[in-house]
Structures are given as C-alpha cells and as structure tokens.
Amino acid sequence: MPQGRPHPHVIVVLTDQQRWDTTGAGGNPLGLTPAFDRMARSGTLAEAAITPQPVCAPARAALQTGRHPTATGTFRNGIPLGAGNRTLAHHFGDAGYTTGYIGKWHLADGDPVPEAQRGGYRHWLGANTLEFTSDAYRTVLYDEDGDPVRLPGYRSDALFDAAVRFAADHHREPFFLFLSLIEPHHQNEVDSHPAPEGYAERYQGRWMPPDLAALSAHGGTAHRHMGGYLGQVRRVDEGLGRLLDALRSMDILDDTVVAFTSDHGSHFKTRNAEYKRSCHDGSLRVPLAVRGPGFEGGRVLTGPVSTMDLAPTLLDAAGVGVPQDMQGRSFLPRLRDPAAAPDAAAYSQISESECGRALRTARWKYYVADPDADPWNTPASARYTESALYDLEHDPYELDNLVGLTSHRAVADGLRERLLRRMAEAGEPPAEIVPAPARTRSQRRVDPTVHSLAVRGARFGHQPKGGR
Structure with a gap:
C-alpha cells in the first residue's frame, strides 16, 4: 500500500x-x-x-x-x-x-x-x-x-x-x-x-x-x-x-x-x-x-x-x-x-474490420487474421493466417510488411507460439495459425540471436506464471 x-x-x-x-x-x-x-x-x-x-x-x-x-x-x-x-x-x-x-x-x-x-x-x-x-x-x-x-x-x-x-x-x-x-x-x-x-x-x-x-x-x-x-x-x-x-x-x-x-x-x-x-x-x-x-x-x-x-x-x-x-x-x-519483464509483450484483439489478433513486443509486431470470418459476429476464430510482421526497431512506422519472408521465418515462428499462448490465457478456444506463403527478398536477414531472444522472451512477461 x-x-x-x-x-x-x-x-x-x-x-x-x-x-x-x-x-x-x-x-x-x-x-x-x-x-x-x-x-x-x-x-x-x-x-x-x-x-x-x-x-x-x-x-x-x-x-x-x-x-x-x-x-x-x-x-x-x-x-x-x-x-x-x-x-x-x-x-x-x-x-x-x-x-x-x-x-x-x-x-x-x-x-x-x-x-x-x-x-x-x-x-x-x-x-x-x-x-x-x-x-x-x-x-x-x-x-x-x-x-x-x-x-x-x-x-x-x-x-x-x-x-x-x-x-x-x-x-x-x-x-x-x-x-x-x-x-x-x-x-x-x-x-x-x-x-x-x-x-x-x-x-x-x-x-x-x-x-x-x-x-x-x-x-x-x-x-x-x-x-x-x-x-x-x-x-x-x-x-x-x-x-x-x-x-x-x-x-x-x-x-x-x-x-x-x-x-x-x-x-x-x-x-x-x-x-x-x-x-x-x-x-x-x-x-x-x-x-x-x-x-x-x-x-x-x-x-x-x-x-x-x-x-x-x-x-x-x-x-x-x-x-x-x-x-x-x-x-x-x-x-x-x-x-x-525485459521482453514484455502486449496482446490485442481486433474485431469489426476483421477477426484478428496482434502481439506487440519491444521490437516486433506480429498479426494474424481470419479472412473468412464475419468480424461483426465472430469473437474468435479457430484458424488464422499470418497477415503482418513489422520490425519496429528498423521500421517504427510499419511501412514494410515482412510477413512470409524466409529470412524472418524463425522470428515469426517464435512469435506465433507466444501469440497462441496469449490467446489461450485470454480464454479463447484452441486455434491454429497458418504461416503466410513463403517469399524471399535479396539481402534481407535477421541476426540469429534475435530468434533466441524472441523465444526466450516468452519466459519473461509480467504474469506470475510467465509465458506471456
């Protein structure tokens, strides 16, 4: 007190x-x-x-x-x-x-x-x-x-x-x-x-x-x-x-x-x-x-x-x-x-425009949506598709969508697991997230330590039980 x-x-x-x-x-x-x-x-x-x-x-x-x-x-x-x-x-x-x-x-x-x-x-x-x-x-x-x-x-x-x-x-x-x-x-x-x-x-x-x-x-x-x-x-x-x-x-x-x-x-x-x-x-x-x-x-x-x-x-x-x-x-x-909580993340749900879910870490924004859902009547979906990935450290205004890039696949996989855990903690029904179609862009890569940080960050968060 x-x-x-x-x-x-x-x-x-x-x-x-x-x-x-x-x-x-x-x-x-x-x-x-x-x-x-x-x-x-x-x-x-x-x-x-x-x-x-x-x-x-x-x-x-x-x-x-x-x-x-x-x-x-x-x-x-x-x-x-x-x-x-x-x-x-x-x-x-x-x-x-x-x-x-x-x-x-x-x-x-x-x-x-x-x-x-x-x-x-x-x-x-x-x-x-x-x-x-x-x-x-x-x-x-x-x-x-x-x-x-x-x-x-x-x-x-x-x-x-x-x-x-x-x-x-x-x-x-x-x-x-x-x-x-x-x-x-x-x-x-x-x-x-x-x-x-x-x-x-x-x-x-x-x-x-x-x-x-x-x-x-x-x-x-x-x-x-x-x-x-x-x-x-x-x-x-x-x-x-x-x-x-x-x-x-x-x-x-x-x-x-x-x-x-x-x-x-x-x-x-x-x-x-x-x-x-x-x-x-x-x-x-x-x-x-x-x-x-x-x-x-x-x-x-x-x-x-x-x-x-x-x-x-x-x-x-x-x-x-x-x-x-x-x-x-x-x-x-x-x-x-x-x-x-050195790598806390914020979780958001999106409705009306589409049925979507977002995870925002200090560096990354990861977003998934169900393109077939009625966003006015569907509170949660059983099947989402990756829609956006932004590197906020290098693209703070979210102008370059990296979703599907093979260079960022490991980062997206780590964020997907974190997002699924957050959805479960919110009491949502079990769901799957379908990876975005693979694509490549020359010269793009991610430092390998970024993937380990993204995954390790799932153990920190601000819940007593961790996993956020």
Whole structure:
C-alpha cells in the first residue's frame, strides 16, 4: 500500500482516439501537452501503451474490468457490458470508496443509461454515446435520474469542470472518479475534429506523424483533420492542468493517483476505410501516464504495457485487493524491479474490420487474421493466417510488411507460439495459425540471436506464471 492516505483518491482521465505521439512525452514537437508531460516526468510513463482492442466499447470494457474483450463478452461495439462483469466501481465501492462516472460510457444499450447498465458507479453524469448527444459547444449528459443536463462551455472544458465539482464535493472521503472525454474523436455526423476557435488554425500544417505523412499520399484524411485534432488535444491538456491545479488547491494532489490514457488511437483512414480497427500502432498505441502515491520518481516502463493492466494497477496502488479473475496484471512490480519483464509483450484483439489478433513486443509486431470470418459476429476464430510482421526497431512506422519472408521465418515462428499462448490465457478456444506463403527478398536477414531472444522472451512477461 502506498505511503500517505490509507486509501488515496483515484482519478482516471480517458480520452477517445488519441495517438501516443500527440504528447511531448511521446515525441510530439509542438508543445501540445505540458500538463501530461509533467505527469510523465514526475510520475510514471508507459512508453509503449497498447490498447487491448482498437475500438471504443471493447477497449472500455477491458479498462473497466481488467479482462479481455472476449472474456467480458463485449468484443465489438453494440454489445453492452454484461451484468456479470465486475468493474472498477464495484471493487472500489466494496472498499469504501465513493465512486463517480462523468462523460462517455459506450457500454450500454442507449441513452439515458439505465442504472443497471452503469457498471456499479454510484454517482453518474454520463451519456452512452456522447458523440451523438452533444457537439463541441452543446454538451448533453444524463444524471442519476436519467434527466438530461446541459453543461456550459467547450465540451472537454465542461467535463473537466464537472470533475472538479465532484472532487470538491467528495474530497474529505476516499473517492474513485472515472472521467471519460470524447475529444479528440471526430464529430461523427460531420466527420470533422471541432477544436475551440483558433486552435485548429494554430496547428494546421505544422506537423504530421511520419506514418501518416508517408501514407496520406495514397488516401486518408490526415491533412484535412490534423489541425483540429491537435487543437482538441491541446485543449484537453489545458483541462487536465486545471484539474490538477484544483486538486492542489484542495490540498489533495499528493494524496491522489491520477491516470491519463486513451481507448485507442487513429490512423485517419490510411490503413483501412475508417479511423482505427487495425493492427498498427496508429490504432493500438496510446498515451499512458500515472502520477501520485506509488508512481513518483519519473519512472519509465520501457516495454509494451497493455492498458488492460491499468485496472489491477490502480487497485494495487490504492491498497485494494486485485481479484484473481482479472486477466490484466498490475505493473507496479515492474516499477519496483525494471528487470522483471525485459521482453514484455502486449496482446490485442481486433474485431469489426476483421477477426484478428496482434502481439506487440519491444521490437516486433506480429498479426494474424481470419479472412473468412464475419468480424461483426465472430469473437474468435479457430484458424488464422499470418497477415503482418513489422520490425519496429528498423521500421517504427510499419511501412514494410515482412510477413512470409524466409529470412524472418524463425522470428515469426517464435512469435506465433507466444501469440497462441496469449490467446489461450485470454480464454479463447484452441486455434491454429497458418504461416503466410513463403517469399524471399535479396539481402534481407535477421541476426540469429534475435530468434533466441524472441523465444526466450516468452519466459519473461509480467504474469506470475510467465509465458506471456
């Protein structure tokens, strides 16, 4: 249990569709996120945080439960989180915390969200699909009685204001607050990223992620949308700074664990016909920083971390027991002993665009999919085919697919075995992975030690039993 309060306050700030490289800590050169970057410098930064599912509802189900989307039953959008799933609200509530939810939920049948579908949160000011109940300057949520509440101001400002009010109302008792924003998600009905006035103009044309710069010549919306997207990110960070200032003014900042992350990223229609639902880091990789008791010291998690691990980590940091059925693992032990997981890997499931599975190590991205499956109705397949292999050390923007190369066959074989183990640990039915058709490319080779490292890495991982 961390020093300080017997049970520190806990706040999660979740954005929607935010890439990791929109933050200074993630390499962005524009100074968009000074508040997040301060969190990362003084607290703990996960350099390679990976979502367990690059689409809203499954990612949110995993964040709430610490379980894989297929294990919760919410493996795609449109499937409510089943009542049998216990969430962070249940666990914190059982430990005596006052629990509150503000913002987008996306785990119910519709709006207003009935009490039975609110995941056990006691205080409620939310909307199931905030992108459809609101726009940039018209924020409509529903209260605990199901009545609509319109909040003044730009949408992310309005939600941060509500979070400050919640903290002020409950700061004398241990509380757990989940604040879920919609920014920097596009506004669906107009397919744009509505930033506050002047913000899009400030950033339009100033910077483009290298993967999008390379791929946008062949399509996508990045050049049209990047200014508004980055402007939204900037305004969100200003709200984060105001929230931290408010906690400081209430003299509870040092007694509060604050985590900031996103449900998934965005590739701006460069990898498929929409914004996410692909195996690439543009879809999978998100910002993740945590500050407060247990996370101080400017520490960095260098290997891949699944955001599904955030739920058990927060319970662990608060001194609340972590349930045995959580499939995520607290990363606090990795902070205490950085050598505990030198080759950790993150596992992701992909639905809706295709039925696929991805394994992301520090160096490699390995992806398989069932081309014959109905991705809307098939949570898991019995037969996958290798679809992608990327060497992230030499190709960090995933522009050169090495799948099937005879020079990389041993690497792919080692990753295949690791991925099959992760699928089994997730509770999925037995499956086979069919190797991609063999092909050669002159002068390509892999140092033989890479294969031994890939295989040996399967014995490390951050599960107590190993094999991840």
